[in-house]
Amino acid sequence: MEQQDNLITSEFITCENCNAQVVSTVKFCNSCSFPVAGSEDDKRSFRLSIGSKKRQVKDAEEKIKTCKTIIYILAGLLFISGLVVGFAQDDYASMIVNLCISLLYLILAAWSEKNPFGAILTAFIIYVTLILINFIVEPATLFSGLLFKILFIGAFVKGVRSAKEAKDILVELEKTKSL
Amino acid sequence: MSEISKELSCQYCNEKIAASDVFCGQCGQPIDEKSEVKEDVFNALQPALLYYFITFLLLATYKLTSFFPEGFDGFILVSVIDVLIVLVFWHHNFDELRELWSLKKIKIGLITVTILFAVLAALVVSLIAAFLNRSIYEEVYYETTLYEESPFPFLVATLLVAVQPAIFEEVAFRGFLFNYLKKVTTPTSAIYVTAFLFGVIHLQFISLLWLIPMGLIFAYSRNRYNTLWYGVFGHFAYNFTITAINFWNVG
Ligand SMILES: [Zn+2]
Numbered sequence: 437m438e439q440q441d442n443l444i445t446s447e448f449i450t451c452e453n454c455n456a457q458v459v460s461t462v463k464f465c466n467s468c469s470f471p472v473a474g475s476e477d478d479k480r481s482f483r484l485s486i487g488s489k490k491r492q493v494k495d496a497e498e499k500i501k502t503c504k505t506i507i508y509i510l511a512g513l514l515f516i517s518g519l520v521v522g523f524a525q526d527d528y529a530s531m532i533v534n535l536c537i538s539l540l541y542l543i544l545a546a547w548s549e550k551n552p553f554g555a556i557l558t559a560f561i562i563y564v565t566l567i568l569i570n571f572i573v574e575p576a577t578l579f580s581g582l583l584f585k586i587l588f589i590g591a592f593v594k595g596v597r598s599a600k601e602a603k604d605i606l607v608e609l610e611k612t613k614s615l
Numbered sequence: 616m617s618e619i620s621k622e623l624s625c626q627y628c629n630e631k632i633a634a635s636d637v638f639c640g641q642c643g644q645p646i647d648e649k650s651e652v653k654e655d656v657f658n659a660l661q662p663a664l665l666y667y668f669i670t671f672l673l674l675a676t677y678k679l680t681s682f683f684p685e686g687f688d689g690f691i692l693v694s695v696i697d698v699l700i701v702l703v704f705w706h707h708n709f710d711e712l713r714e715l716w717s718l719k720k721i722k723i724g725l726i727t728v729t730i731l732f733a734v735l736a737a738l739v740v741s742l743i744a745a746f747l748n749r750s751i752y753e754e755v756y757y758e759t760t761l762y763e764e765s766p767f768p769f770l771v772a773t774l775l776v777a778v779q780p781a782i783f784e785e786v787a788f789r790g791f792l793f794n795y796l797k798k799v800t801t802p803t804s805a806i807y808v809t810a811f812l813f814g815v816i817h818l819q820f821i822s823l824l825w826l827i828p829m830g831l832i833f834a835y836s837r838n839r840y841n842t843l844w845y846g847v848f849g850h851f852a853y854n855f856t857i858t859a860i861n862f863w864n865v866g
Contacts, residue, residue, distance in 0.1 A: 461640075462640030463641055466632075469645070471643065536820045536821055544811075551803075551804050554804035554808050557660075562815055565671060568668075568671070569818070572675050596657070600656045611645065
């Protein structure tokens with residue numbers, strides 16, 4: 437009870453980081469965790485950690501962008517190969533299949549703008565699925581363009597992790613009113 | 616600033632906190648943070664990926680190679696393995712999945728609408744398939760000849776093509792896969808990802824055009840109403856209608 441009365445009558449200070457009014461007895465801002473009563477060093481390290489989180493988000497967004505590009509490339513490649521098997525080899529069934537998958541990648545690429553995690557994860561699983569289908573039908577296909585396959589899979593794995601990381605850090609930054 | 620309520624205290628330093636506080640004023644720790652360890656996404660997704668790829672390899676081997684026996688025997692064998700895989704995961708997630716089976720959540724009106732909609736969708740899809748061409752036609756219809764080897768072809772086909780997927784694909788895609796994904800992402804994202812995977816695992820790439828929307832609707836209703844029942848009834852009605860048209864055409 438004593439403490440309550442004490443707090444109600446106590447003075448307020450303005451947080452340097454988020455401008456919230458906080459009771460002068462607190463060590464950290466109740467709204468953004470800024471060390472209001474801390475030393476200059478404490479305050480600097482708070483700002484540094486926000487800065488490094490922002491950089492992490494930027495790095496993650498780079499990797500997400502790489503994945504988006506890869507998904508567009510895959511959509512394009514399937515579209516072209518669909519037209520080739522269709523019109524050069526008269527294999528219309530394969531053409532429709534290729535165009536359907538191309539469309540699927542295109543949808544995923546568009547969706548990745550809104551939800552990078554879901555879109556990249558789905559594209560990654562579909563990409564591996566298609567490699568496995570080709571492998572089951574014709575094992576030798578595994579080795580064609582093997583380097584690209586490894587590169588793309590590596591990029592997808594990083595992309596999925598980055599998308600998740602970026603989202604988590606953005607939530608944290610939002611919470612510390614640092615966006 | 617709100618008054619300090621007696622019940623609230625920081626989980627890290629036990630200092631009293633106000634309801635509006637996002638961070639503790641004394642130790643600077645977040646208030647509502649669940650003290651969860653941040654796990655690697657792929658670690659968290661491991662069971663989901665495991666289920667998907669095992670099932671995919673089974674279905675792909677069956678459809679694309681001659682590894683399994685031909686005809687009815689092969690189909691039964693693959694269906695049994697498929698069901699066994701689902702049962703293992705179902706068993707592992709039994710408690711989480713049990714609440715999704717609760718009969719209390721069923722609304723008769725919605726079930727009726729779901730069934731009508733599924734039957735209608737099946738009719739439309741079969742019309743489109745018949746209209747397009749033979750190669751797509753075969754994707755939509757299941758071979759009736761497969762069941763002629765069994766004593767009651769229509770009954771067996773209904774069990775294998777309508778009842779089995781309605782239960783086991785729903786438990787897998789709208790049940791545990793959905794739950795695994797919800798642990799690492801938003802429900803909306805889980806709806807889309809499970810719908811895409813549901814479409815792709817059928818290995819009928821033209822059918823993606825209606826399999827993905829189907830997956831989206833079932834996953835949406837699972838998330839909205841927290842039950843598997845709408846998916847189960849809708850899935851059954853859809854597959855049963857396709858099977859019935861299929862036998863009708865042959866007979
Ligand atoms: Zn603040």
